[in-house]
Amino acid sequence: MRQPSLLDSFHFVSRGRCSRALKRSVHAFIGFAAGLLVGGASPYTLLCGIAGFLGGWFPDYDLRFRHRKLLHNVFMLVLSSYIVFYLVQEAFRRLRIGFPGEAPLYIALAFFSGWALHILLDATTKRGTYLLWPLYGKPLRIPIFRSSSFAANFVGIGLGMLLLAIWLSQNNPLEKLAVING
Numbered sequence: 001m002r003q004p005s006l007l008d009s010f011h012f013v014s015r016g017r018c019s020r021a022l023k024r025s026v027h028a029f030i031g032f033a034a035g036l037l038v039g040g041a042s043p044y045t046l047l048c049g050i051a052g053f054l055g056g057w058f059p060d061y062d063l064r065f066r067h068r069k070l071l072h073n074v075f076m077l078v079l080s081s082y083i084v085f086y087l088v089q090e091a092f093r094r095l096r097i098g099f100p101g102e103a104p105l106y107i108a109l110a111f112f113s114g115w116a117l118h119i120l121l122d123a124t125t126k127r128g129t130y131l132l133w134p135l136y137g138k139p140l141r142i143p144i145f146r147s148s149s150f151a152a153n154f155v156g157i158g159l160g161m162l163l164l165a166i167w168l169s170q171n172n173p174l175e176k177l178a179v180i181n182g
Contacts, residue, residue, distance in 0.1 A: 023148065024060050026156035027121065031056020031114025033163035038110040041171040044103045048110035051084065055114025059122075068139070072119050072129040081112040121156060 035052020039045030058080070062070040070076070085108035092099060123129045128141030145152035 023153055023156075024057060026153050026160065027056040027060070027118045028053045028114075029056070030117050030121070030156055030160040030163065033160045033167065034113040034117055035110035036167040037163055038106055038113055040167075042100075042103070042106065044099050044106065045171070047103070047107050051088075051107045051111040052114035055081075055111040055116075056118050057114075059115055059118045068122060068127060069130040069133045072122060073131055073133045075133075077112065077115050077119065080115065081108050084108045084111045117159075121152075121159075125152065 031052040031054070032049045033052070035049040035055070036045055038052065039048030042048075059071040059076075062068070062072070085104050088107045089104040091097070092104060119129050119131065123131070123140045124142045124144045126141065126143045126146060128139030128143070130137065131140045145155070
């Protein structure tokens with residue numbers, strides 16, 4: 001009996017059931033990295049990263065109902081980002097959290113960036129995204145990848161790593177830890 005090779009496991013990832021989970025986690029990782037970039041060196045950077053993660057993850061909740069239409073359009077992007085802004089602002093006000101006044105805006109922008117990158121990356125697949133649905137019923141397609149392809153996931157991870165590297169080059173978190181500890 002032949003031993004499975006590393007390429008066989010890539011084949012499983014790109015063709016099997018875990019490809020959706022991998023793709024969704026890639027979207028979330030890119031959103032997290034984009035959220036960190038939005039937060040910069042502020043005290044709410046981690047909240048921005050979490051908001052970007054959620055923005056990258058959330059659009060795939062329409063997988064079973066009008067996928068890439070219901071949550072992959074500009075209208076839901078703007079509406080959901082406004083809702084996040086309002087909820088964060090209310091939570092900060094009610095909990096009397098002492099973040100600066102612009103924190104809810106940055107957190108909503110991080111959520112927006114994660115969601116927007118999700119839509120743009122899905123537009124690079126053969127299925128595309130319905131960017132202006134329900135007003136315009138044709139998808140935006142830049143057919144570079146298949147949704148479940150290893151290449152799409154690899155490029156997505158590379159984009160997330162690039163965004164993370166940019167954030168790290170601008171904000172050295174280890175330097176801040178050294179100041180706190182010593």
